[in-house]
Amino acid sequence: xxxxxxxxxxxxxxxxxxxxxxxxxxxxxxxxxxxxxxxxxxxxxxxxxxxxxxxxxxxxxxxxxxxxxxxxxxxxxxxxxxxxxxxxxxxxxxxxxxxxxxxxxxxxxxxxxxxxxxxxxxxxxxxxxxxxxxxxxxxxxxxxxxxxxxxxxxxxxxxxxxxxxxxxxxxxxxxxxxxxxxxxxxxxxxxxxxxxxxxxxxxxxxxxxxxxxxxxxxxxxxxxxxxxxxxxxxxxxxxxxxxxxxxxxxxxxxxxxxxxxxxxxxxxxxxxxxxxxxxxxxxxxxxxxxxxxxxxxxxxxxxxxxxxxxxxxxxxxxxxxxxxxxxxxxxxxxxxxxxxxxxxxxxxxxxxxxxxxxxxxxxxxxxxxxxxxxxxxxxxxxxxxxxxxxxxxxxxxxxxxxxxxxxxxxxxxxxxxxxxxxxxxxxxxxxxxxxxxxxxxxxxxxxxxxxxxxxxxxxxxxxxxxxxxxxxxxxxxxxxxxxxxxxxxxxxxxxxxxxxxxxxxxxxxxxxxxxxxxxxxxxxxxxxxxxxxxxxxxxxxxxxxxxxxxxxxxxxxxxxxxxxxxxxxxxxxxxxxxxxxxxxxxxxxxxxxxxxxxxxxxxxxxxxxxxxxxxxxxxxxxxxxxxxxxxxxxxxxxxxxxxxxxxxxxxxxxxxxxxxxxxxxxxxxxxxxxxxxxxxxxxxxxxxxxxxxxxxxxxxxxxxxxxxxxxxxxxxxxxxxxxxxxxxxxxxxxxxxxxxxxxxxxxxxxxxxxxxxxxxxxxxxxxxxxxxxxxxxxxxxxxxxxxxxxxxxxxxxxxxxxxxxxxxxxxxxxxxxxxxxxxxxxxxxxxxxxxxxxxxxxxxxxxxxxxxxxxxxxxxxxxxxxxxxxxxxxxxxxxxxxxxxxxxxxxxxxxxxxxxxxxxxxxxxxxxxxxxxxxxxxxxxxxxxxxxxxxxxxxxxxxxxxxxxxxxxxxxxxxxxxxxxxxxx
Numbered sequence: 001x002x003x004x005x006x007x008x009x010x011x012x013x014x015x016x017x018x019x020x021x022x023x024x025x026x027x028x029x030x031x032x033x034x035x036x037x038x039x040x041x042x043x044x045x046x047x048x049x050x051x052x053x054x055x056x057x058x059x060x061x062x063x064x065x066x067x068x069x070x071x072x073x074x075x076x077x078x079x080x081x082x083x084x085x086x087x088x089x090x091x092x093x094x095x096x097x098x099x100x101x102x103x104x105x106x107x108x109x110x111x112x113x114x115x116x117x118x119x120x121x122x123x124x125x126x127x128x129x130x131x132x133x134x135x136x137x138x139x140x141x142x143x144x145x146x147x148x149x150x151x152x153x154x155x156x157x158x159x160x161x162x163x164x165x166x167x168x169x170x171x172x173x174x175x176x177x178x179x180x181x182x183x184x185x186x187x188x189x190x191x192x193x194x195x196x197x198x199x200x201x202x203x204x205x206x207x208x209x210x211x212x213x214x215x216x217x218x219x220x221x222x223x224x225x226x227x228x229x230x231x232x233x234x235x236x237x238x239x240x241x242x243x244x245x246x247x248x249x250x251x252x253x254x255x256x257x258x259x260x261x262x263x264x265x266x267x268x269x270x271x272x273x274x275x276x277x278x279x280x281x282x283x284x285x286x287x288x289x290x291x292x293x294x295x296x297x298x299x300x301x302x303x304x305x306x307x308x309x310x311x312x313x314x315x316x317x318x319x320x321x322x323x324x325x326x327x328x329x330x331x332x333x334x335x336x337x338x339x340x341x342x343x344x345x346x347x348x349x350x351x352x353x354x355x356x357x358x359x360x361x362x363x364x365x366x367x368x369x370x371x372x373x374x375x376x377x378x379x380x381x382x383x384x385x386x387x388x389x390x391x392x393x394x395x396x397x398x399x400x401x402x403x404x405x406x407x408x409x410x411x412x413x414x415x416x417x418x419x420x421x422x423x424x425x426x427x428x429x430x431x432x433x434x435x436x437x438x439x440x441x442x443x444x445x446x447x448x449x450x451x452x453x454x455x456x457x458x459x460x461x462x463x464x465x466x467x468x469x470x471x472x473x474x475x476x477x478x479x480x481x482x483x484x485x486x487x488x489x490x491x492x493x494x495x496x497x498x499x500x501x502x503x504x505x506x507x508x509x510x511x512x513x514x515x516x517x518x519x520x521x522x523x524x525x526x527x528x529x530x531x532x533x534x535x536x537x538x539x540x541x542x543x544x545x546x547x548x549x550x551x552x553x554x555x556x557x558x559x560x561x562x563x564x565x566x567x568x569x570x571x572x573x574x575x576x577x578x579x580x581x582x583x584x585x586x587x588x589x590x591x592x593x594x595x596x597x598x599x600x601x602x603x604x605x606x607x608x609x610x611x612x613x614x615x616x617x618x619x620x621x622x623x624x625x626x627x628x629x630x631x632x633x634x635x636x637x638x639x640x641x642x643x644x645x646x647x648x649x650x651x652x653x654x655x656x657x658x659x660x661x662x663x664x665x666x667x668x669x670x671x672x673x674x675x676x677x678x679x680x681x682x683x684x685x686x687x688x689x690x691x692x693x694x695x696x697x698x699x700x701x702x703x704x705x706x707x708x709x710x711x712x713x714x715x716x717x718x719x720x721x722x723x724x725x726x727x728x729x730x731x732x733x734x735x736x737x738x739x740x741x742x743x744x745x746x747x748x749x750x751x752x753x754x755x756x757x758x759x760x761x762x763x764x765x766x767x768x769x770x771x772x773x774x775x776x777x778x779x780x781x782x783x784x785x786x787x788x789x790x791x792x793x794x795x796x797x798x799x800x801x802x803x804x805x806x807x808x809x810x811x812x813x814x815x816x817x818x819x820x821x822x823x824x825x826x827x828x829x830x831x832x833x834x835x836x837x838x839x840x841x842x843x844x845x846x847x848x849x850x851x852x853x854x855x856x857x858x859x860x861x862x863x864x865x866x867x868x869x870x871x872x873x874x875x876x877x878x879x880x881x882x883x884x885x886x887x888x889x890x891x892x893x894x895x896x897x898x899x900x901x902x903x904x905x906x907x908x909x910x911x912x913x914x915x916x917x918x919x920x921x922x923x924x925x926x927x928x929x930x931x932x933x934x935x936x937x938x939x940x941x942x943x944x945x946x947x948x949x950x951x952x953x954x955x956x957x958x959x960x961x962x963x964x965x966x967x968x969x
Contacts, residue, residue, distance in 0.1 A: 004377065005332075005333070005376055005377055005378055005379040005399070006087055006332040006333065006379055007379055007399070007618050007781070007861065008038050008039040008041075008087070008089060008332070008333060008379065008781050009036075009037075009038035009039075009781070009853060009854065009857050010036060010037050010038050010039070010776075010781065010782045010783070010784070010850055010853060011037065011038070011039045011040075011041040011089055011620065011781060011782075011783045011784070012032050012035070012037040012039070012040055012041060012783075012784045012786070013041045013042075013043075013625070013626070013783060013784065013785045013786060014028070014040065014041070014042055014043070014786045015043045015053070015054065015626055015786060015801050016042055016043050016045060016055065016065075016068050017043075017052065017053045017054070017055070017067065017068075017801075018051065018067040018068075019803075020803075021067070021068045021069045021073065022045075022068050022069035022073040022074050022076070022077045023069055023073050023076070023077070025040060025042065025077050026073075026076055026077040026080040026081075028040075028806065029077075029080040029081055029083075029084055029086065030084060031806060031809070031810055031813065032084075032086070033084035033085070033086055034813055035789060035813065035846075035847060035850060036847065036850025036851050036853065036854050037086065037784070037850070038085075038086055038087065039081075039086060039087045039088060039089045039332060039333065040077075040081055040086060040087075040088050040089070041088075041089040041090075041091070041335065041783065042088065042089070042090055042091065043055045043056075043091050043626070044056060044058060044065075044090070044091045044092060044093050044337075045064055045065055045068060045074065045090060046058045046060065046061055046063065046064060046065060046092075046093075046321070046322075047059055047060035047061075047063040047064065047065045047066065048065050048067075048098060049098045049101055049103060050067065050103070051067075052065075052067075052098075053798060053801055054626070054797075054801075055091070055093075056093050056096075056298075056304070056337065057097070057098030057303065057304060058093050058097050058098060059097060059098045059099075059101075059103050059104040059105075060104075060105070061097075061317065061318040061319070061320070061321060061322075062317075062320060062321050063321070064321075074330075075330070078330045087331075087332035087333075088330060088331050088332055088333075089331070089332060089333040089334065089335060089379070090322065090325075090331050090333075090334055090335070091334075091335045091337060092319075092322055092334055092335070092336055092337065093337045093338075094307065094309050094315075094318060094319075094336060094337070094339075094342065094348065095298060095306055095307060095309065095337065095338045095339075095341035095342060096297070096298040096304040096305060096306045096307060096338075096341065097123075097304070097305055097307060098303060098304060099303060099304070099305040100140070100142055100174070100302060100303045101173070101174075101303070102173075102174060102175040102176070106119040106122055106123075107119075107123070107305065108177055110122075110123060110125070110138065110280070111138070111140070111176055111177050111279075111280060111281050112177035112178070112179065112180070112216075112280070113179075113180075113216050113224070113227060113228070113231075113280065114127075114136055114137065114138075114179075114216030114217055114280025114281075115127050115136060115216065115217055115218065115224070115280075116214060116215070116216050116217075116218055116223065116224040116227045116228070117216075117224070117228075117280075118224070118228055120224075121308060121311060121313075121314075122307060122308060122311070122313075122314050122317070123295055123296075123305050123306065123307060123308065124295060124296035124305075124306040124307065124308050125138050125294060125295040125296075126294040126295070126460065127217075127294075129294045129460075130460075130463055131292065131294075133282060134282060134292065134294050135217070136216070136217030136280065137279070137280055137281055137282045137294075138280065138281050138282075138294060138295055139281070139282050139284055139288065139289065139292055139293055139294050139295070140176070140281045140282060140283050140284060141284050141285065141286045141287070141288050141289035141293065141302050142171065142174055142283065142284075142286060142302075143171065143283060143284060143285045143286060144172075144285070144286065145285060146285055147283055147284055147285065150171065150283075151261075151269050151272065151273060151276075152261070152263065152266055152269055153263055154260065154261060154262070154263045155171060155172065156169060156170070156171045156272070156276070156283070157169070157170050157171075157260050158178070158256045158259050158260055158272060158275070159256065160249070160252050160253065160256055162239065162242040162243070162248075162249040162252075163239060163243075164235065164239055165234075165235040165236060165237070165238030165239030165240075165241075165242065166235055166239075167182075167183060167186060169276065169279075171283070176279075176281070178275070178279065179216055179278060179279050179280060180210060180213055180227075180231040180234065180235065181210065181211070181213040181214075181215060181216065181278075182210075182275060182278055182279075183207070183210040183234070183235075183238070184206075184207040184208065184209075184210035184211035185207075185275075186252070186255065186275075187203055187206060187207040187210065187238070187252075188203075188204075188207045189255045190203065190248065190251045190252055190255055191203050191204055191207065193251050195247045195250075195251060196245070196247060196248060196251055198245060199241060199244070199245045199248060202241060203241070203248070206234065206237055206238060206241065209230070209234055210234055213227050213230060213231055213234070214226055214227045216279075216280040217280070259271050259272050259275070260272060286302065287723070289302050289453075289456065290452055290453045290454070290455050290456060290723075291455050291456045291459070292456050293456045293457070294456075294460075296457075296564065297568075298338070298341065298568075299568045299571055299572055299576075300449075300453035300454055300568065300572060306341060306564075308343070309342050309343070309348055310342070310343040310344055310347065310348075312351075315348070315351055315355075316355075319352070319355065322334070323355060323356055323359055324359070326356055326360075326378060327356065327359045327360045332379060333378065333379030333380065333381070334352070334378065334379070334380050334381075335380075335381050335382075335383060335402055335620075336349075336352075336380060336381070336382045336383065336398075337383050338383060339382045339383070339384055340384060340385075340497050340498050340567040341564060341567065341568075342564075343560060343563075343564065344500075344502050344560075345382075345393075345396060345500060346393060346395045346396055346397075346500065346502070347502070349380065349382075349396050349397040349398050350395075350397050352378070352380065352397070353365050353375075353376050353377060353378055353380070353397045356377060356378045357377050360377065362377050365377060365397070375397070376397050376398070376399065379399055379618070380397070380398045380399060381398060381399055381400050381401060381402050381619065381620050382396070382398050382400075382401055382402065383401070383402045383627075384401050384402075384404075384497075385404055385405075385497055385571075385575075385591065385592040386401060386404070386405050386592070387495065387496050387497075387594070388405075388594060388597060389495065389496075390496050390508070390512075391508060391615075392616065393500050393506070393508070399616065399618040399619065400612075400616035400617075400618055400619020400620060400780070400781075401616070401619050401620065402620045402622055402625070402783070403619065403620040403621050403622030403623075403625070403780070403783055404591050404592030404622065404625075405592060405608075406612075406619075406620075406621045406622060406623075406775075406778075406780065407590065407591075407592070407622050407623050407624070407625070407628075407632070408588070408590065408592055408593050408594070408597075408600075409600050409604075409605055409608055409609075410600070410605070410623060410771055410774060410775060411587060411588070411590075411600075411623075411632070411635050411636075411639065411771075412588070412597065412598070412599045412600030412604075412605075413599075413600045413602070413605050413774075413879065413896060414636060414639040414767045414770070414771070414896055414897070415585070415587070415588070415598065415599035415600070415639045415642045416599065416642040416643045416897055416900060417598055417599030417600075417601060417642075419642040419643065419645045420598045420599070420642075422645040422646070422649075423584055423585055423641065423642060423645050423648075424584050426645060426648065426649040426652075427583060427584040427678060429649075430652060430653070430656070430674055430678050431583070431673075431674040431675040431678055432674060434581070434673065434674065434675040434718075435584075435675070436581075436582070437596070438578065438582050438594075438595040438596045439596060441578045441581060441582055442573065442574050442578045443492050443493065443523075444578075445573040445574065445577035445578040445581070445717075446491065446492040446569050446570065446573035446574070447488065447492050447573075448573065448577060448717060449569055449572040449573040449577065450488050450491065450492070450569055450573075452717075452723070453572065453723065454565070454568060454569055454572065457565050458484065458487070458488060458491075458565070459484075461487060461558075461561065461562060461565060462480060462483050462484035462487055463480065464558055464561070465483045465487060465535075465538065465558065466478070466479075466480045466483055468538060468551075468554060468555065468558060469483065469534065471547075471548060471551055471554070472543065472544065472547050472548070472551065474544060475534050475544075478531055478534065482528065482531050483531065483535075485524070486520065486524065486531040486532055486535055487535065487562075489520035489523060489524050490516050490517060490520040490532070490535060490539075491516075491562075491565065491566050491569050492520070492569075492573075493515075493516045493517075493519035493520040493523065494512065494515075494516045494566050494570065495512055495515045495516065495519075496512050496570075497566065497567045497570045497571065498563045498564070498566045498567040498570075499512055499513060499539075499559075499563055499566075500563065501539075501541070501556065501559050501560060501563065502556075502560065503541075503556065504541060504556075505539075505540055505541070505559075510540065513536065513539045513540060514536070517532050517535065517536045517539075520532060537555070538555045538558055538559065539555075539559045539562070540555075540559075541553075541555045541556035541559060542555070543555060575591060576715050577715060577716060577717055579593065579595070579629070580712050580713075580715040580716035581675065581716045581718060582595050583675055583678045583679045583682065585598070585638065585639075585641060585642060585682075586630070586638060586679060586682045586683070586686075587630065587634075587635035587636075587637075587638035587639050587641075587682075587686070589629065590628055590629050590630065590635065591625070591627050591628060591629070599642070602867075602876075602879050605879065606867035606881065609778055609779060609865055609881070610865050610867075612779055612780060613779035613864075613865040616780075617779055617780065617861075618780065618781055618861075619780045619781065620780060620781050620782075620783045621775050621778060621780040621781060621782045621783060622783045622785070623771060623775055623785075623788070624785040624788045624792070624794075624800075625785055626785065626797065626800060626801070627797075628785075628796075628800065629795075629796045630683075630686060630687075630794075630795060630796070631785075631788060631792050631793060631794040631795075631800060632768065632771060632788060633764065633765075633768050633788070633791045633792055633793055633842075634683075634686040634687050634793055634794070634795065635686070636764040636765075636767035636768050636771065637685060637686045637687075637760045637761060637763075637764030637767075638682050638685065638686040638760070638764075639764070639767060640759075640760045640763040640764055640767070640898075640899050641682070641685070641760075643763070643897055643898075643899035643900040644759075644899055644900075651681075651756055652678065652681050654752070655681055655749060655752065655753070656674075656677065658748055658749045658752070659677075659736070659739070659740060659749055662735070662736050662739035662740065663732070663736060664732040664735065664736075666726070666728045666729045666732050667726075667728070667729075671719075671728075671729050671732035671733065671736075672713075672729070672732060672733045672736055673718070673719060675718075676709070676712075676713055676716075676719075676733065677736075679709070679712060680705075680709060680736075680737070680740075683705060683708065683709065683795070684705070684740075684753055684757065685753075685756065685757050685760045686760070686764075686793070687701075687704075687705070687793045687794075687795060688701070688753065688754065688757040688761070688793075689701060689793065690758070690761045690837040690838065691837075695743065698741060698742075698743060701741065702737060702738060702741040702742070704795060704799050705737055705741065705795070706734050706737050706738075707795075707798075707799065708795035708796050708799060709733060709737060710730060710733070710734070711796055712796070713729075713730070713733060740753075758837075759899075759905065761837045762836065762837060762905060763898045763899045765791060765836035765837045765839070765841065765842065766833075766836055766841075766895070766898045766909065766958060767896075767898065768791060768836075768839075768841075768842040769836065769841050769842050769845045769894075769957075769958060769959055770845075770894040770895055770896055770958065770959055771842075772789075772842050772845040772846040772849060772959075773845050773848075773849050773892055773894045773936075773959035773960075773961050774879070774892060774894050775849075776845075776846060776849025776850055776852070776853055776961070777849055777852065777853055777860070777883065777890055777892050777961055778881075778892075779860075779863075779865055779883070782849075782850070782853070784846075785800075786804050787804035787805075787806075787809070789809065789842075789843055789846045789847070790808075790809055790812060790839035790840070790842055790843040790846075791837070791838070791839035791842055792804070792839075809843065812839070812840050812843040812844075813843075813847065815840065816843065816844050816847045816848075819832075819844065820848075820938065822938075824938075825937060825938045825956065826955070826956045829844075829936070829937065829956040829957045830908060830910075830956055832844055832957075833908050833910070833957065833958070834906075834908070844936070845936065845957075845959055845961075848935040848936045848961055849935070849961050851935060852890065852935040852961050852963050855963060856888070856890050856963055859883070859884075859885050859888050859889075859890065860883055860890065862885060863883040863884055863885045863890075864883065864884055864885065865881060865882075865883055866881060866882045866883070866884065866922075866925055866927060867880075867881050867922075868880035868881055868882055868891070868893075868919055868920065868921060868922070868927075869919070869920045869921075869922055870917060870918065870919055870920070870950070871917070871918050871920060872914075872915060872916040872917035872918050872950070873915045873916055873917060874901070874913075874914050874915060874917040874950070875917055876897065877895055877896055877897050877898075877900070877901055877917075878893060878894065878895050878896060878914075878917065878919075878950060879893075879894055879896055880892065880893040880894070880919050882921075882927045884926075884927055884928055886928075886965075887928045887930060887965045888928070888964070888965035889927060889928045889930070889932070889963070889964050889965055890961070890962065890963050890964075891927075891932060891960075891961075891962045891963075891964075892959075892960070892961055892962075893919055893948075893950065893953055893954065893959065893960045893962075894958070894959040894960075895909055895954065895958040895959065898958070901913065908958075909954075909958045910954050910955060910956055910957060910958055911951055911954070911955050911956070912951055913951075914949075914950040914951040914954060915951070916949075917949075917950040917951070918947050918948065918949055918950060919947060919948045919950055919953065920946070920947045921943075921946040921947065927943070927946070928943070928964060928965055929943050929944050929946055930942075930943060930964045930965055931943070931964055932962035932963060932964035933962060933963060933964070934953070934960045934961065934962045935961045935962070935963065936957050936959065936960055936961055937953075937955065937956055937957055937960060939955070941953055941962065943964070
């Protein structure tokens with residue numbers, strides 16, 4: 001049994017679903033091994049809702065998803081990996097489960113038994129709401145119309161399953177259990193029937209026994225246990241009785257029909273309404289959730305109910321299978337989804353490592369130190385957005401994040417930061433009043449979310465805050481309204497997704513609380529400033545001197561709960577609203593992106609990379625993920641706009657003139673809006689397939705763009721939304737897209753688009769080559785999202801889950817092997833560059849970097865990171881760094897900002913175009929002065945003078961990945 005974690009060398013993420021199963025992933029393994037991947041990295045493999053395309057709606061943590069294959073198929077996939085010296089990293093979802101579809105046994109038990117359910121404490125449900133209608137109940141927002149309307153149309157029906165002795169309520173696709181304590185009344189309705197004389201006494205006895213079941217709202221453990229035990233036996237007796245007396249089933253069916261009412265006769269539904277009203281749930285229209293939801297969700301998704309992972313019982317029930325597979329050696333590492341939803345992430349990660357160690361028979365690990373030593377026996381990374389001014393807490397027993405920060409850093413490296421003002425002006429001139437600075441926009445959009453889909457949670461928190469205020473006479477005069485306004489202002493002003501206070505705030509937590517309080521105070525000049533002083537005391541857990549005993553702990557309990565609210569507000573307000581409204585340069589508008597940061601300077605990239613190498617050296621390095629709004633290659637194309645701001649401004653102005661006749665008037669305004677039009681033009685230059693498109697390909701592309709734009713405008717919530725779709729606007733947008741992307745006799749725009757997109761495609765492809773080289777050898781674990789080892793022009797999901805052409809990539813791999821076998825690669829490399837838009841150049845750079853990473857893996861796991869300097873006329877157009885330990889070293893040199901090199905489109909960015917530019921080792925830095933071999937170009941370069949002419953190193957290709965000091969060279 002291993003005592004230290006298996007650190008992946010490189011991971012490859014695949015999305016599993018019914019159309020891509022364990023067996024398909026197993027068939028991919030030989031290709032991945034040849035590519036240089038050490039670990040397959042799969043989406044959640046546990047049983048999810050039928051038809052799930054992502055696996056995040058788990059309904060059973062104790063079973064593999066049968067749509068992906070059985071245990072034998074999973075084991076065969078693992079065996080294939082091990083046969084190729086590879087391992088498996090698995091995505092897990094501790095924060096929530098899929099509910100509301102009648103297939104989650106835990107949730108159904110909660111609906112049947114309420115607080116008396118064995119799983120009532122598994123879900124984060126507020127059983128004692130301030131609303132008396134919800135006391136002891138869970139809100140079920142599943143109806144498409146008002147409850148009374150649905151009921152009196154006869155769309156809620158009582159049913160009886162004689163085989164199981166089980167009553168249900170059905171509404172369209174939903175099948176809901178009926179409280180067994182209500183069975184007695186239903187059975188008693190049948191007792192009077194003469195046809196049931198033979199079993200009348202037995203029926204009466206059974207009805208009385210059902211009546212004696214403890215009520216569902218009793219939280220007493222003994223009563224709950226008695227109810228759980230007895231209800232099962234009673235339903236079995238009812239089923240047996242129905243089996244012996246078929247006339248009982250007939251009679252119950254008659255009663256059920258009568259109770260189900262008659263549309264048009266309102267009073268005929270009274271009895272059914274009374275029955276529904278006694279259940280442990282309240283049926284409601286789906287819109288009610290925004291104001292009255294009383295279970296914590298994943299963001300604002302009603303179908304995903306949050307789990308109380310702070311409970312050891314819940315942890316054990318949800319992690320047993322995954323940890324068993326890890327102990328068996330089938331799983332080498334875990335990717336933990338959405339840790340910001342957990343009450344205490346630090347405790348969760350510590351428990352994860354400790355439980356794994358216990359099951360594996362390893363020493364129980366010590367407290368985390370933020371490094372990857374033996375105190376963390378299992379490789380764990382977290383899906384977390386980390387702001388530039390934020391650090392992952394040091395007490396988390398994790399190896400790093402899944403790489404959103406890196407994705408934005410490296411993308412920013414491909415952007416010309418000097419163009420920010422010009423692009424901002426171009427956007428504002430084009431769109432007018434819709435152009436708002438991002439900080440203000442993010443604040444506004446957080447408020448939109450708190451006033452909309454997350455309003456109910458804010459009400460609960462505000463009410464709790466009022467109770468705290470009333471506990472001290474010095475704060476009792478704060479009103480609910482003033483507290484709610486102050487609280488929403490603070491939440492809208494948070495500079496990070498959340499804090500991580502358990503017992504007391506860390507220095508970082510205190511900094512962010514003060515930051516948020518300060519910004520909120522400045523924005524609320526009309527408010528009583530003392531309310532912010534009170535709120536600060538609550539969030540820091542520090543009541544005023546002389547406060548009643550225990551108030552400090554109640555303050556901290558509130559702060560812990562608020563933390564689980566600020567994260568979804570930030571996610572929905574920024575990721576899913578503001579980033580869909582701010583269109584200055586949409587390549588920076590991705591998960592974890594900071595549009596106001598805009599670009600990454602070489603100096604900033606080096607600083608962030610050095611910090612990562614020191615603190616989280618085994619974090620993932622992602623450039624595209626299943627959560628990305630645009631693939632890395634789409635972003636790399638759009639980045640080129642920053643190098644051509646004047647040309648871009650003129651281009652969009654011309655396109656808008658060409659296309660104005662295709663617009664429509666909707667509700668007195670022109671549709672689509674100028675802001676959505678600006679988004680569309682960037683989307684097109686970023687994603688238009690290279691080369692000629694026949695009618696079928698153009699139609700397919702048009703459909704993809706239409707779907708992506710529809711999702712974008714609904715997420716933006718400016719003109720239409722998921723909650724209130726504006727069908728007229730959406731139709732106008734769709735027709736606009738169709739007009740632009742349909743080939744006609746006179747397709748001026750489409751012709752112009754293809755001509756201009758070719759420029760962005762060329763430079764974007766070169767950007768992708770540089771990205772591939774840097775990512776493959778920078779500190780961390782390079783992660784490749786399915787298909788993105790080559791160019792993949794995918795848009796927001798579900799577009800980024802399309803099937804990947806792996807046969808084409810296998811052909812690229814074979815060609816790469818042929819090239820490196822050539823005695824002189826120059827002509828082959830130049831040909832790759834000339835055809836860079838087809839993805840082979842990026843693939844070759846990826847493969848070469850991964851081969852070098854494989855060769856120098858031990859060095860790269862424990863090496864210094866050293867920025868190298870560049871001087872000369874093209875110095876700003878390249879980046880270089882070294883990773884070394886003793887006399888072994890890897891050096892990466894990559895070009896950047898290709899478009900502003902001012903080359904003709906048919907001129908390759910290699911050789912003499914670099915003029916006098918030199919790569920230089922800074923004085924006093926001990927980068928080995930040895931011979932280095934370029935894995936891409938195949939040439940060897942001596943470093944005795946501690947400098948290179950870039951023209952020599954980049955003679956045939958715009959990136960070089962060089963290794964020196966290895967005995968195998």
